Amino acid sequence: MGVDFGDAIPREKIALEDISGSTLAVDGYNTLYQFLAIIRGLDGGHLKDSKGRVTSHISGLFYRNVNLLELGMKLVYVFDGKPPELKSDEIQRRSAQRSAAKDQYLKALQEGQMTEARKYAEASTVLRRDMVEDARQLLGAMGIPWVDAPSEGEAQASRMAQEGTVNAVASQDHDSLVFGAPILVRNVTISGKRRLPSKGIVINVQPERIRLADALAATGLTREQLVDFAILLGTDFNPDGFPGVGPATALKYLRQYGSLERVAPLADRLKDVRYQEIRDLYLHPPSLPDVRPVWKHLDRGRILSFLVDEHSFSRERVVAALDRIDKAASTQSETLEKWFG
Numbered sequence: 001m002g003v004d005f006g007d008a009i010p011r012e013k014i015a016l017e018d019i020s021g022s023t024l025a026v027d028g029y030n031t032l033y034q035f036l037a038i039i040r041g042l043d044g045g046h047l048k049d050s051k052g053r054v055t056s057h058i059s060g061l062f063y064r065n066v067n068l069l070e071l072g073m074k075l076v077y078v079f080d081g082k083p084p085e086l087k088s089d090e091i092q093r094r095s096a097q098r099s100a101a102k103d104q105y106l107k108a109l110q111e112g113q114m115t116e117a118r119k120y121a122e123a124s125t126v127l128r129r130d131m132v133e134d135a136r137q138l139l140g141a142m143g144i145p146w147v148d149a150p151s152e153g154e155a156q157a158s159r160m161a162q163e164g165t166v167n168a169v170a171s172q173d174h175d176s177l178v179f180g181a182p183i184l185v186r187n188v189t190i191s192g193k194r195r196l197p198s199k200g201i202v203i204n205v206q207p208e209r210i211r212l213a214d215a216l217a218a219t220g221l222t223r224e225q226l227v228d229f230a231i232l233l234g235t236d237f238n239p240d241g242f243p244g245v246g247p248a249t250a251l252k253y254l255r256q257y258g259s260l261e262r263v264a265p266l267a268d269r270l271k272d273v274r275y276q277e278i279r280d281l282y283l284h285p286p287s288l289p290d291v292r293p294v295w296k297h298l299d300r301g302r303i304l305s306f307l308v309d310e311h312s313f314s315r316e317r318v319v320a321a322l323d324r325i326d327k328a329a330s331t332q333s334e335t336l337e338k339w340f341g
Contacts, residue, residue: 002173008247025157027171035060044121141302145293155285
């Protein structure tokens with residue numbers, strides 16, 4: 001779920017070209033979930049190889065990485081570690097929702113309701129360990145490093161951004177800001193046109209950049225108050241938030257009372273929220289210091305073996321994509337020689 005700040009914080013619409021050459025820490029699980037949910041057939045089923053194995057996630061990962069590498073970006077993927085105990089209720093809730101959605105998906109298929117089937121299929125998305133391993137194999141072949149976080153991946157990515165290892169965190173959720181990432185870039189991995197089965201429409205998904213400093217200035221909050229703001233709206237650690245309290249009311253409370261525990265109208269409800277533990281998790285999350293990713297050269301042979309030979313991808317399409325990266329790398333090298341040679 002993540003925190004949803006809505007329009008309460010400023011965001012800048014950008015093109016991918018605006019962040020070309022950037023180094024990004026990408027939320028790995030978030031990205032794979034997106035690809036598994038979106039890249040599906042007309043009946044809502046995943047893309048599969050000749051052996052019946054799901055390939056939606058590696059298809060999305062490969063072609064999106066090609067687009068980003070073509071723009072000269074350096075990527076490092078960060079994967080979640082052990083989830084905090086505070087997240088257990090949310091994990092159970094998501095599992096129950098996925099199970100219910102799967103039942104609805106199978107029912108819609110039997111009834112021939114393809115639009116409904118596609119909607120429920122997306123909601124039933126499950127990311128398995130073997131899928132994460134697929135992703136790691138592909139990243140390794142592409143020369144893209146990954147990091148296993150001790151706990152929340154966004155916390156680790158945010159620390160890397162704070163330490164200057166990367167320029168920004170790429171994720172769909174706003175949690176990175178609450179974890180202290182100076183810059184969050186959204187819609188990097190799913191930019192372009194996207195169909196919304198539940199509404200029967202196609203929308204244009206455009207990348208956007210959100211700066212923590214701008215968010216604090218616009219709301220008039222401190223970093224600590226931004227954490228309280230998130231808790232009021234609802235986080236993965238208190239998913240229900242405070243019913244009836246939206247962004248406008250939450251800001252009003254924090255400006256008037258200063259901190260969450262002083263908000264008089266919520267005194268009774270605060271007793272049921274472990275807000276101090278949630279605060280500590282956002283302000284002092286488990287994370288690794290001084291992570292130094294190592295980028296390597298793309299291994300064309302490994303990629304072709306993994307995608308074409310192992311997972312039945314079109315050799316022609318994969319080769320064409322790899323040629324794009326080679327051409328972009330050559331152009332970038334020529335530009336550098338022109339300026340610094």
